[in-house]
Amino acid sequence: MDQYKKTPVALVILAWLFVGLPWGWGVVQLWENAKKLFQSPPATHTSSVSNGTATPAAPTSK
Amino acid sequence: MGALSFLDRSHSVAVPGFSRWLVPPAALSIHLAIGQVYAFSVFKKPLNYLVQVSTTGGGLKALPGVDSPSPMDWKFTNLGWIFSLAIVCLGLSAAVFGKWLERVGPRKAMFTSAVCFASGFVVSALGVQLHQLWLIYLGYGVIGGIGLGIGYISPVSTLIKWFPDRPGMATGMAIMGFGGGALIGSPLANNLMAYFRTDHNLGVEKTFLVMGSIYFAAMMFGVFTVRLPLDGWKPEGWAAPAKPKALVTTRDLEVNAAFGTPQFWLLWLVLCMNVTAGIGILEQASPMIQELFKGRITAAAAGGFVALLSLFNMGGRFVWSSASDYIGRKNTYYVFFVLGALLYYLAPRTGASGLNSIPLFVGICGVILSMYGGGFATIPAYLRDLFGTMEVGAIHGRLLTAWSVAGVCGPVLVNYIREYQKNHGVPLADAYSTVLYVMVALLIVGFCANAAVRPVHARHWDKVEGMGKQMATT
Secondary structure (H helix, E strand, O other), rough: OOOOOOOOOHHHHHHHHHHHHHEEEEEEHHHHHHHHHHHOOOOOOOOOOOOOOOOOOOOOOO | OOOHHHHHHHHHHHHHHHHHHHHHHHHHHHHHHHHHHHHHHHHHHHOOOHHHHHHHHHHHHHHHOOOOOOOOOHHHHHHHHHHHHHHHHHHHHHHHHHHHHHHHHHHHHHHHHHHHHHHHHHHHHEEEEEOOOHHHHHHHEEEEEEHHHHHHHHOOHHHHHHHHOOHHHHHHHHHHHHHHHHHHHHHHHHHHHHHHOOOOOOOOHHHHHHHHHHHHHOOOOHHHHHHHHOOOOOOOOOOOOOOOOEEEEEEEHHHHOOOOOOOOHHHHHHHHHHHHHHHHHHHHHHHHHHHHHOOOOOHHHHHHHHHHHHHHHHHHHHHHHHHHHOOOOOHHHHHHHHHHHHHHHHHHOOOOOOOOOHHHHHHHHHHHHHHHHHHHHHHHHHHHHHHOOOHHHHEEEEEHHHHHHHHHHHHHHHHHHHHHHHOOOOOOHHHHHHHHHHHHHHHHHHHHHOOOOOEEEEHHHHHHHHHHHHHOOO
């Protein structure tokens, strides 16, 4: 039987930081992109749409 | 053999006192890495311009057009096959290697996934260097795709064993990581390409090599951190409910037996319908919002809308799968199908010719996408409820073929309906309405499949347990 060995809380926090920090960075980058939706609409009529490929590439997770 | 023995199942069993909260970050390190696949589109344009830039120079300035003017360059349509191949290999390898994974344990599976995924990048870098597209198909598409499939299912049953009290939340967390992988992969690739770019080289091959190395290192964190619980381990102070819910079994069915039950195929249909409907929105989100609110949404704002939907998709994976621990899996899918159908029906009515409300349209699409992600994240816990924990990773692997089918059928269906309507003179805004109504029909099919799910019939358990007894006596 293996000896009881409690995992230090600091190790758990470090492990979460290891995945959380790059993830948080990614979320911030995406949010910067998403904010464009809330910026003021153009004064003139645009017709840059039609086939779904005209917009800048944003990561989409399926 | 000796050097890699730390990968064995027997060497990855936790000692008493090990914190189960180390297992989700281990799973996330795998899923955040392999989720990069959804950011592969950032490479398409640079890959399309390799020859043009290397011969004429000009770096970024050479990229403004839709397709490279050089006949030597790879075409966009051919480059599209890299991603498709990776997703097909994901589904196939998850289905094929699931049983192997349950036998060898999560550590060896995660290691294999890391080796395949990183090697995929290396072979692709060679393909860029030699300008051989087939090497990229083989590297990122096939080898990397196998890494995706094994990596996707590798932590599922381990997480469920560590979190018997909240299996939905645990698997939801990992699968949320897959949704979040593109959030890291996209800016990382763009920054690396910008760093390595010169006048005559777009820096793609170096970016592939560096990304392969980074992802391999990150995935190794998961390999070294993941542990299996000791047999019979339970969370402190938790006891299995004395009277389990009707759909929750306390027994275990092996993958081949589960494959032969109607429940497996009903859940296959549930996942397939939910994913197909979600792709209906994802595929046309950008042109749809611009068409429904003509003149009020720029292409850049539509890009922001797509990004916002990604956040809903990711968040929904955690929120809905966690909620399913409290309201039950079947009820969670009822919510997806009933609320989803209602929202799909309402979405076109929020356009300029109806309620004329952009916030309402964005909100509706956000909730729909959250349920799309939630459908992915809740399915492992639903499988565990019906078939037990023992081979849930393998069963999940086979069920992912529903995703592959939906991934092909969804976009084809959406594009076909839209093109058909357009060719028959229907205004684009109305063509989107038709697509969304078809999605409502798919959700109704999913609702019926979910309603038909009952506990696995005794004859399936008897068959497996009878075989077990027979083997024990021979």
